[in-house]
Amino acid sequence: MLELNNSIFERMLGVSNIIKYKKLPVLFILLSFGLYFMFAYDLVRTDSAKLLLLYSGLFICAYKLIKTTGFYFRVLVFAAILFRLLFLLSIPNLSQxxxxxxxxxxxxxxxxxxxxxxxxxxxxxxxxxxxxxxxxxxxxxxxxxxxxxxxxxxxxxxxxxxxxxxxxxxxxxSVIGLRLIIISADLGTLYFGKKLLEHLKLPSSRIFWYILNPFIIIELTGNLHFEGVMVFFLVLSLYLLSRGKRLKSAIFLAFSISIKLIPLMLxxxxxxxxxxxxxxxxxxxxxxxxxxxxxxxxxxxxxxxxxxxxxxxxxxxxxxxxxxxxxxxxxxxxxxxxxxxxxxxxxxxxxxxxxxxxxxxxxxxxxxxxxxxxxxxxxxxxxxxxxxxxxxxxxxxxxxxxxxxxxxxxxxxxxxxxxxxxxxxxxxxxxxxxxxxxxxxxxxxxxxxxxxxxxxxxxxxxxx
Known part of the structure; x- marks a missing residue:
């Protein structure tokens, strides 16, 4: 019991340290939260000025968030999940x-x-x-x-x-069901994309230019397009290919094609x-x-x-x-x-x-x-x-x-x-x-x- 309490205390201390020493990232997370909320629940696609302002603001916040955290992995993963869950109860407003x-x-x-x-x-x-x-x-x-x-x-x-x-x-x-599938796929892309980057000896932080990209969050989680599921299977296929697992790679590439036909041309x-x-x-x-x-x-x-x-x-x-x-x-x-x-x-x-x-x-x-x-x-x-x-x-x-x-x-x-x-x-x-x-x-x-x-x-x- 004492060990459990210590573990909880350490986690709380870790969060408080992030808030104390990472004030700018917290600020950009809060700003992004507000902008995404407005995008999800208070926007119609015919309101061009509002659409452009919100979208531009989200890109600026995403760039500053990634840069000011110094690619602090846990903070960025938390932000990526938070922004997606924010859309959970919304009806898509840019696509039917x-x-x-x-x-x-x-x-x-x-x-x-x-x-x-x-x-x-x-x-x-x-x-x-x-x-x-x-x-x-x-x-x-x-x-x-x-x-x-x-x-x-x-x-x-x-x-x-x-x-x-x-x-x-x-x-x-049904929208919630669709959204949970797409969010799960994005998390899979985060996991295997990071592993593939590490295997290639490339900075694993690159994955956040995809996962925290407002375009990705809005078009996939927000508008419920299944290109994100297709990408998950494609990235998984490439990761397996890099590890020499050709049969599994081929199967998951076929899964990607069976979500959207586009990878067929590759x-x-x-x-x-x-x-x-x-x-x-x-x-x-x-x-x-x-x-x-x-x-x-x-x-x-x-x-x-x-x-x-x-x-x-x-x-x-x-x-x-x-x-x-x-x-x-x-x-x-x-x-x-x-x-x-x-x-x-x-x-x-x-x-x-x-x-x-x-x-x-x-x-x-x-x-x-x-x-x-x-x-x-x-x-x-x-x-x-x-x-x-x-x-x-x-x-x-x-x-x-x-x-x-x-x-x-x-x-x-x-x-x-x-x-x-x-x-x-x-x-x-x-x-x-x-x-x-x-x-x-x-x-x-x-x-x-x-x-x-x-x-x-x-x-x-x-x-x-």
């Missing part, structure tokens, strides 16, 4: 995607295949009589989501179902990981790795598999990648050229050409870069995904999550800059028709491309 997440989860728990019908179809059939919050979910997700088939992979669907198991069967209870980059010193490819090892990834994905999709599923899913993926445009960069320039030449929006043609360029860039990174270390592999992944986003017709803010995570294992920091200026894309929602101001888009990408060019091309030449 969570309504579809809850809908798909409810379908799965009802024994229905979420890939075989759209919400509009289900509403017309009127068969979901015991479906919780039916009308509110359908109206909340918006007409675009309601009239299209789901595009979320199977492991993501499982997460949606688990979130709906939270007691009370209300939208808030598979060619593993080619030179299996290259020996005499430039020979260990073909058997490479094929085993790819086979483990492929079989795991196939097994996860199997419960939903049917001819109709293939048709619906491929149609939806093609729709999302080729028919919508938002916060694009190179595509918008090419679109203007198309308007000048033909007088029409040439998205149908341009959206077919740009992915081909992305594939060629990824293949060049796979075959011409030495991706035989985790740092080199992470750099290639980062550059591949960055080029893909530069060439995309649609770049929603949460798409940057993987870039922010990967950059901490590299010498590149432009994703951190992008994670700050990406908030400008939300200004479009202040307009009733969601029309983007292209001058604002130009400001965003001029800033990002300037840092990108400096870090990737100019700085390298100066060093050489």
């Amino acid at each position: 995607d969570f309504y579809r997440f809850i809908w798909d989860g409810q379908l799965l728990l009802s024994g229905l295949n979420p890939y075989l019908s759209t919400p509009d179809m289900q509403m017309e059939l009127g068969a979901l009589t015991d479906f919780s919050n039916l009308s509110e979910l359908h109206s909340g997700m918006g007409s675009l989501s309601a009239r299209n088939f789901t595009n979320y992979p199977p492991l993501n669907q499982l997460c949606f179902a688990l979130a709906n198991l939270f007691p009370e069967n209300s939208i808030l209870s 598979l060619p980059l593993f080619f030179k990981w299996f290259k020996t010193e005499d430039d020979k490819i260990k073909l058997v090892a490479l094929l085993k790795y790819y086979s483990a990834v492929g079989l795991t994905i196939l097994l996860l999709f199997t419960p939903f598999f049917s001819t109709q599923f293939i048709t619906n899913y491929s149609q939806t993926i093609g729709l999302w990648f080729g028919n919508f445009e938002f916060n694009a960069s190179i595509y918008y320039l090419l679109r203007e050229v198309g308007y000048t030449i033909t007088g029409y929006n040439e998205i149908a043609t341009i959206s077919k050409i740009l992915p081909i360029i992305s594939v060629l860039i990824i293949l060049s990174l796979a075959f011409f870069k030495k991706n035989n270390t985790i740092q080199a592999l992470s750099s290639s992944m980062l550059l591949a995904l960055t080029c893909y986003l530069f060439l995309s017709t649609t770049v929603h803010p949460w798409y940057l999550t993987t870039l922010v995570a990967l950059c901490i294992f590299t010498n590149y920091r432009f994703p951190l800059v992008w994670s700050f200026v990406i908030i400008l894309s939300y200004l479009a929602y202040a307009n009733t028709d969601y029309k983007e101001n292209l001058w604002i888009i130009l400001l965003e990408y001029t800033t990002v491309l300037s840092f990108f060019i400096w870090e990737v091309f100019v700085r390298k030449r100066i060093r050489d």
Whole structure:
């Protein structure tokens, strides 16, 4: 009993010492707490001025908090958890995607295949009589989501179902369930990201540029985007690969792909990981790795598999990648050229050409870069995904999550800059028709491309 009391006393003394000698970090934690509270419970996305002020203030506080603590690990972990838990009872205010997440989860728990019908179809059939919050979910997700088939992979669907198991069967209870899954994934990224950094002999404090990044906290915990779960499995896969555990690495990479399909495009980059010193490819090892990834994905999709599923899913993926445009960069320039030449929006043609360029860039990174270390592999992944986003017709803010995570294992920091200026894309929602101001888009990408060019091309030449 005496030992227990001493232990408690020592912990209390430790906390009091932090407060006494780390007054600035405590100040920035309190300021951040207030700003996050306002962001979570007193903000609508159409209030652009308030959105920009809160977001900018949070970035300043995050930077000062990390710097003034001297990377005091316990304090920063405490802050990271506190800021996430602050959002627990809030309804997302920058995105309505969570309504579809809850809908798909409810379908799965009802024994229905979420890939075989759209919400509009289900509403017309009127068969979901015991479906919780039916009308509110359908109206909340918006007409675009309601009239299209789901595009979320199977492991993501499982997460949606688990979130709906939270007691009370209300939208808030499902939101809490979704949020707890995402927070758990972030803590997993913190743990394995730190271990990977230590294994690479890099400063473990780098992990906080991801974990305490306001963009990450707001887009994942706040807006309930599952890129954070995808990143957790990707980081875990890289950690296992660095430890020589290839089979486990392949399985968790497949898990990452089964949350979001984006890591699928990174598979060619593993080619030179299996290259020996005499430039020979260990073909058997490479094929085993790819086979483990492929079989795991196939097994996860199997419960939903049917001819109709293939048709619906491929149609939806093609729709999302080729028919919508938002916060694009190179595509918008090419679109203007198309308007000048033909007088029409040439998205149908341009959206077919740009992915081909992305594939060629990824293949060049796979075959011409030495991706035989985790740092080199992470750099290639980062550059591949960055080029893909530069060439995309649609770049929603949460798409940057993987870039922010990967950059901490590299010498590149432009994703951190992008994670700050990406908030400008939300200004479009202040307009009733969601029309983007292209001058604002130009400001965003001029800033990002300037840092990108400096870090990737100019700085390298100066060093050489």
